[in-house]
Amino acid sequence: MNIVALALMAAGLFFMAIAVIGLVRLPDFFSRVHAVSKSETLGITLLLLGLLVSAGVSLTGLKLALIVLFVAISNPVGVHVLTRAAVRNGLMPWRRDGLHLASEAQGER
Amino acid sequence: MAIQGAALFGLWVAFSGDLSVEFLAWGGIATVVAITFSELLFRGTHEHTFTALPSRFGWYVWTAVRFLLYHPWMAYQITAASIHVAYLVLHPRIPIEPALVEFETSLVSEPAHVLLAQSITLTPGTVTVDAFEGTLLVHCLSRLTREQLAQGSIQRRVAGVFAEPAADRVELTDVLRPGQVPL
Numbered sequence: 242m243n244i245v246a247l248a249l250m251a252a253g254l255f256f257m258a259i260a261v262i263g264l265v266r267l268p269d270f271f272s273r274v275h276a277v278s279k280s281e282t283l284g285i286t287l288l289l290l291g292l293l294v295s296a297g298v299s300l301t302g303l304k305l306a307l308i309v310l311f312v313a314i315s316n317p318v319g320v321h322v323l324t325r326a327a328v329r330n331g332l333m334p335w336r337r338d339g340l341h342l343a344s345e346a347q348g349e350r
Numbered sequence: 351m352a353i354q355g356a357a358l359f360g361l362w363v364a365f366s367g368d369l370s371v372e373f374l375a376w377g378g379i380a381t382v383v384a385i386t387f388s389e390l391l392f393r394g395t396h397e398h399t400f401t402a403l404p405s406r407f408g409w410y411v412w413t414a415v416r417f418l419l420y421h422p423w424m425a426y427q428i429t430a431a432s433i434h435v436a437y438l439v440l441h442p443r444i445p446i447e448p449a450l451v452e453f454e455t456s457l458v459s460e461p462a463h464v465l466l467a468q469s470i471t472l473t474p475g476t477v478t479v480d481a482f483e484g485t486l487l488v489h490c491l492s493r494l495t496r497e498q499l500a501q502g503s504i505q506r507r508v509a510g511v512f513a514e515p516a517a518d519r520v521e522l523t524d525v526l527r528p529g530q531v532p533l
Binding site: 255256259262263266267268269271272274275276278279280282283300303304307313316317318320321324325327328329331332333334335336337340341 | 365367428429431432435436439440444446447448449450467468471472473474475477478479480487489491524525526527528
């Protein structure tokens, strides 16, 4: 029981570490949003599942399950808002083939 | 609004498990604050109703069942894609190939569009930036995630949930200029 909880929490911490590393290493706003939001969704879910296993079936467990649900709903919504605001303000993602630079040169600003 | 307030307050009482006056008072204050903010944020937005949906009771039951069965598949997708993103981030050369693409979805109803957009966002490596009238704007992190999006497996699953037509493949168009997107 305890080992399962620890394994889940360790996996969760691994994906949260990935989120932080991605935030530093990736090149532009959009790819960083990927790293932070996604790896963290799974990271937080695994972490809370680990706590859920150690808490067992109880009121605390129910609260933890509810937090997982809220994160699963609010996380993509937050990502929509962030990226949509960026695109509406004229920010285009970095591309390996450099096509985004051509559009920047002919566009305003 | 009264229903939301009652539901929130009921949730508070259920989770605090404490019926003393102090706890109930704090619960009431929290409920009023939450309702006020959600009214300010969403005023007028929920007047738009889902007119395209059938009104038969059985349809909702079966859709709910299929929606629950959709979750295990989604959980598997999220896990597999998270490992792919972890590989991309940890690779010495960071082999990402980001691209902003748009495509026309074959799904009809609005709840199906919402589920598709949210599922694409929850799957690591793809983010739905915007959605308008069945056109979705998606940012892909790598060539593999872009190819998976083009195969349209998420769209087929969502179409299965809502019993709607699904295209075999999704035609992706690159978006390169800000003005290219009809917002």
